[in-house]
Amino acid sequence: MKNIKFLILLYLVFVNINSNAQTITDLSIKICDSIKTHKYVESDTIELKQAEIYSKLLSEYLLKKEPKAKSFKNDYNSLNYKLTRELNKTCETYKFKNSVLLPFSNLVEIDSLFSNEQSENINKIAKEIRNKNQIQIVILSIDELYPSENIDEFSFNKLIDWKVGGVYEKSGVIIVFSKKLRLARISTTYISKKYLTDESCDKIMHEIMIPNFKNENYYDGIYKSLVYIKNITK
Template sequence: MRNRKFLILLYLVFISINSNGQTISDLSLKICDSINSHKNVESDTILLKQAEIYSKLLTEYLLNNIKKNPKNYITDYNCLNYKLTRELNKTCKSFKINKSFILPFSNLVEIDSIFTTEQSKEINEIAKEIRNRNRMEIVILSIDELYPNKNINEFSHNKLIDWKIGGVFEKSGVIIVFSKKLRLVRISTTYISKKYLTDENCDKIIAEIMIPNFKNDNYYDGIYKSLIEIMSLTK
């Protein structure tokens, strides 16, 4: 049953966030109101009940906001889920699910949309190649703010752990977090992936590839060329 719901969500993820005038804030308020109407739920089942409410109303939202030509259905779903969870944590005191999740085998999570459709496709493809050939999972995350953390190091590390990046792969996982708005970038590794992609490697990639390209507003080359280098270092 869970697998069926998962497939339905994938299919329904052809979304337009502002479609029909409904925004993430509207959806967040609707979920919060529904959660508040179940305040008397026993403490040991409150998370389950809230997850049920969240899933139900999110599915309804997706049904009402189908878009024929999505940028990438996995990327679009991850973005919506991330922003919605964040909004609820900011505005709904009754909401107890403080961690967002991403779909399995996600490569690119665009909270702050930077890339064109074609660029996103190419970045997804090379990240997928690193996963399949080098047995290392890599996630690229573009962000617009660091909530709930105060610095990018903490934020990046927490996402690496929360999303269990690299958990089933021989060389584990890596996350690249960057923000055009905040002018920040960070590469975080697990203790296993650090054996193949050292801190020195990460610092060099940031200094010699990412920052020079980012300064020229060329975020695609900065990320794509960094992935090429990571693929070479971890083969």
């Protein structure tokens, strides 16, 4: 059913997505109200019907925006994440617990910290690691841990929920960090742990990420970590 939702939404990705917390709240209320008031018939599949409602109202919202293909993937992933999170917080009847990433996503900025140039550089090296080293890296900047209690749980759940590295020889890795919460975590799958060991992750955290993050150098902390990962996972 998640795949059905993904297919319904995929055609929207070439539309610019600029949103703020208030518009996401308004949109989630509208979606929830539509789900609650929908009169289901016996042949309805509830999850599919909810996905159709979600898609219809989201498309109406997106089509009011001007095209901006340059950052569509990050913008789409960010909006879809925030909207799904808001619906899970406020709409008891909403069935989908996790957002869906677009294919070949590298950087997901829920808390936006990077300039356009920095985002492009991060995406470029993550793409190189994916294509040449056959290991997928997803970098996620967050503003809160909902619905998890700690960043270890949050990071691992996102690794699994988003199936990071599922089709790649060396599987996948997710780097989660938060400027607001002053937290960071690298999570690996069973397969990718063979190439990026716990010891290597600790080295990245303590020698690259944390020192740079303490100095507010979030770009250097992430980019230099990716360079290190690229070199040791060849």
